[in-house]
Amino acid sequence: FTRLEAIARQMDVAVVADGSNRDDHSEHRPGLRAARDLRVRSPLAECDLTKAEIRQLAAHWGIPIWDKPATPCLSSRVAYGEQVTTGPNASSAAAALSPCASVTIGAMWPASRCRRRCFPG
Numbered sequence: 001f002t003r004l005e006a007i008a009r010q011m012d013v014a015v016v017a018d019g020s021n022r023d024d025h026s027e028h029r030p031g032l033r034a035a036r037d038l039r040v041r042s043p044l045a046e047c048d049l050t051k052a053e054i055r056q057l058a059a060h061w062g063i064p065i066w067d068k069p070a071t072p073c074l075s076s077r078v079a080y081g082e083q084v085t086t087g088p089n090a091s092s093a094a095a096a097l098s099p100c101a102s103v104t105i106g107a108m109w110p111a112s113r114c115r116r117r118c119f120p121g
Contacts, residue, residue, distance in 0.1 A: 001038045017041045023051045 004016050018035055021044040025032060035042070044054060058066035 001035055001040050004040075005038060015041050017043055020045050021049050021051050021054055 001016060001018075008014075008016050016038075018040055020029075020032060020035070020042045025042070025045050032042075049057075055066050
């Protein structure tokens, strides 16, 4: 958001907004805290819209990606507290963030339909 704020200042844009919704604000999302600290607005959440309601509205308005699967950051697939390591004894968290894991999965299934989750053990 810091980079976006710099661009917004250059373009004389008064507000930086994100696409988070009410559902996002009910989960632990460190990025939302950063957004709040930087005064990023969340208009969908401010209107109390859930992810399902946003999809319904998008379908009603004919927006073609209304049913597009979520594409979360790969780092959200790593369990809290798990250390990401590399090398011969790399953790499963490192595999989740590895470009090779994405390429392998993408070759078998469309990448937009895949999610990798890491659990200890």
